Amino acid sequence: MNILDKIVEYKKKEVAERKAAAPVAMLERNGFFDRQPLSLRASLTDPAKTGVIAEFKRRSPSKGVINDRVSVEAVTKGYAAAGASCLSVLTDGPSFGGSSEDLMAARVNNIPILRKDFIVDEYQIVEAKAIGADVILLIAACLSPEEVCRLAKFARSLGLEVLLEIHGEDELGHICGATPIVGVNNRDLKTFTVDIESSIRLIERIPTDKLLIAESGIDNVETIFRMKDAGFHGFLIGERFMKEQDPAIAFASFVEQLKMRR
Numbered sequence: 001m002n003i004l005d006k007i008v009e010y011k012k013k014e015v016a017e018r019k020a021a022a023p024v025a026m027l028e029r030n031g032f033f034d035r036q037p038l039s040l041r042a043s044l045t046d047p048a049k050t051g052v053i054a055e056f057k058r059r060s061p062s063k064g065v066i067n068d069r070v071s072v073e074a075v076t077k078g079y080a081a082a083g084a085s086c087l088s089v090l091t092d093g094p095s096f097g098g099s100s101e102d103l104m105a106a107r108v109n110n111i112p113i114l115r116k117d118f119i120v121d122e123y124q125i126v127e128a129k130a131i132g133a134d135v136i137l138l139i140a141a142c143l144s145p146e147e148v149c150r151l152a153k154f155a156r157s158l159g160l161e162v163l164l165e166i167h168g169e170d171e172l173g174h175i176c177g178a179t180p181i182v183g184v185n186n187r188d189l190k191t192f193t194v195d196i197e198s199s200i201r202l203i204e205r206i207p208t209d210k211l212l213i214a215e216s217g218i219d220n221v222e223t224i225f226r227m228k229d230a231g232f233h234g235f236l237i238g239e240r241f242m243k244e245q246d247p248a249i250a251f252a253s254f255v256e257q258l259k260m261r262r
């Protein structure tokens with residue numbers, strides 16, 4: 001069994017336990033449930049912003065501990081102030097050291113927030129709304145095409161946007177009418193190999209009406225410009241900033257480099 005299958009197997013157990021402890025009706029009473037979500041699409045296409053989805057990520061299966069000394073509130077405020085189009089906050093505990101509390105702490109910011117987790121059940125989408133997320137991630141490698149379309153439609157019925165993540169050609173069939181935003185993960189989540197070139201090749205096969213996000217392994221502005229030229233509209237970046245002592249300062253200096261190249 002590969003690491004992704006293990007994560008998903010554990011996730012299903014975790015969700016079943018949470019469902020029993022806090023039924024949906026209870027989540028709907030959470031403070032954030034009735035707020036109007038912000039739009040990732042609008043933010044990504046705003047020329048005043050960077051197109052970067054800046055991620056708060058304490059650790060990962062591929063890298064172990066990245067940074068466990070910083071506060072989610074301070075880092076995400078810095079990301080937002082420096083021009084992030086969106087925040088991505090890991091809410092998975094066992095593999096990434098994240099939590100729902102992290103996302104709620106990031107909600108002090110007035111830009112869209114992606115709930116970064118392994119979503120396998122409608123319950124997690126209700127949770128996402130209840131903790132203040134605006135966007136959810138659906139990972140093709142964890143779901144069938146039918147599950148993607150069902151979960152995406154459910155998220156949209158709650159006013160949330162959906163980022164569908166694919167990695168290889170074999171996942172192109174997961175794209176559907178309910179998934180207008182498609183992310184191409186440069187990292188193979190089963191082997192952790194990162195390959196920017198294969199993502200660039202893959203986008204030629206994605207319908208041209210989709211908003212495209214490049215994800216993972218982006219560590220310099222040159223890569224952003226290459227990927228922009230190839231047709232990507234947004235860039236999800238975690239470790240490049242989180243590995244630094246002050247991720248917000250690292251992001252601000254990255255943004256300066258982006259501006260100089262414009």
Ligand SMILES: O=C(O)c1ccccc1NCC(=O)[C@H](O)[C@H](O)COP(=O)(O)O
Pocket residue numbers: 055057060061062063185189192215216217218236237238239240
């Ligand atoms: O990052 C991992 O090791 C990982 C392993 C298994 C499943 C998912 C994983 N990462 C999730 C992500 O998609 C990244 O956190 C995100 O794209 C940012 O990547 P990076 O800029 O390389 O930190």
